Amino acid sequence: MQSIDNLYLEATHMLIEPGPVVLVTTHYRGKSNIMTLSSLIMLQQNPPFLLGLVLGPWNYSYKALYKTRECVISIPTQEMASTVVNIGNCSGEDEDKFSKFNLTPLPALKVGAPLIAECFANIECKVTDNTLVGKYSFFILQSVNVWTDPEHKERRTLHHNGDGTFVIDGEILDLKDKMVKWPEYL
Amino acid sequence: MQSIDNLYLEATHMLIEPGPVVLVTTHYRGKSNIMTLSSLIMLQQNPPFLLGLVLGPWNYSYKALYKTRECVISIPTQEMASTVVNIGNCSGEDEDKFSKFNLTPLPALKVGAPLIAECFANIECKVTDNTLVGKYSFFILQSVNVWTDPEHKERRTLHHNGDGTFVIDGEILDLKDKMVKWPEYL
Numbered sequence: 580m581q582s583i584d585n586l587y588l589e590a591t592h593m594l595i596e597p598g599p600v601v602l603v604t605t606h607y608r609g610k611s612n613i614m615t616l617s618s619l620i621m622l623q624q625n626p627p628f629l630l631g632l633v634l635g636p637w638n639y640s641y642k643a644l645y646k647t648r649e650c651v652i653s654i655p656t657q658e659m660a661s662t663v664v665n666i667g668n669c670s671g672e673d674e675d676k677f678s679k680f681n682l683t684p685l686p687a688l689k690v691g692a693p694l695i696a697e698c699f700a701n702i703e704c705k706v707t708d709n710t711l712v713g714k715y716s717f718f719i720l721q722s723v724n725v726w727t728d729p730e731h732k733e734r735r736t737l738h739h740n741g742d743g744t745f746v747i748d749g750e751i752l753d754l755k756d757k758m759v760k761w762p763e764y765l
Numbered sequence: 766m767q768s769i770d771n772l773y774l775e776a777t778h779m780l781i782e783p784g785p786v787v788l789v790t791t792h793y794r795g796k797s798n799i800m801t802l803s804s805l806i807m808l809q810q811n812p813p814f815l816l817g818l819v820l821g822p823w824n825y826s827y828k829a830l831y832k833t834r835e836c837v838i839s840i841p842t843q844e845m846a847s848t849v850v851n852i853g854n855c856s857g858e859d860e861d862k863f864s865k866f867n868l869t870p871l872p873a874l875k876v877g878a879p880l881i882a883e884c885f886a887n888i889e890c891k892v893t894d895n896t897l898v899g900k901y902s903f904f905i906l907q908s909v910n911v912w913t914d915p916e917h918k919e920r921r922t923l924h925h926n927g928d929g930t931f932v933i934d935g936e937i938l939d940l941k942d943k944m945v946k947w948p949e950y951l
Contacts, residue, residue, distance in 0.1 A: 594927075596803050596926065597925060598784010598803075617782050618807055619806065620804055620817060620819070623901065633809075667944075717808060717817070738782075738783035738924065740779055743940055743941030744939050745938045747936045748932045749934055750933045751926075751930055752923075754930070755930065758850060758854060
């Protein structure tokens, strides 16, 4: 698993904008946890690279994120679909999910929450604004380090239809030559 | 194109959670406009059904959304990919995009912005909170009416990779039987 240095924090929006299901790790009081999440948005595509996510008091990870102000957003690919759903269907209050699901925690560089070695990409994040947490359970995070694993050839992510069915990435269309207005993003 | 009545506003999150590229229509001072957008999130899955989107002063639609506090989020499917990109690469300041791209505006029920007949789903939205617009260009919207077209059999949406390439929805995995924790959403 290879780090992309800070020059390439731009990769954050290429990972998030397609709308994949993600895993979110936290570390609080000596214990790491993982949850599944689909409510994620790229808020700002220029530095600082900001994301928003919905994570509420009904989630066991809420207290860890609120207190530590750190997490890792890990992006699983399609072969992990069952694990992704099962992670979302048990609570870190009762389980050590890394152990239960045979996932490998790796140390992050800038946050205390662990990376997940089995995911093809990991984004280290720090909470920069929690003023919307009370009203909308909406955390604003800054991407502070992005990792991808060049050995992880599978890149097809999952999208949750909101009803327990998931879409796997299919065919890729290259329409770069039509994107004349926003060359700085390409 | 058939309306889903208010009992089914829940459909909003099934349309948004997968993270599709969407079109956003507005209507301001007698003129309708369309823009392409990927920065969208389902903020609240219980009533009121809330969404958030990033739309900034660099977008011609910004003033229309800010002033009228209304828009329609239309969800295109894969056969519209070129149109979706081309809409994002010209400005409503210079063009009538409905006319230019041969799209059909239809009257919405609860907002002044038009539906797009060629999209398989349309979500009428009202801005409920614009206090984050100044800092994050982030509008919070309430879904007030959802339409789907039962004749529109193509349902494969597009996801933007952030670099001018798009992923088309592929295979669907049904993992409903594993979703034991959140039955109320299924």
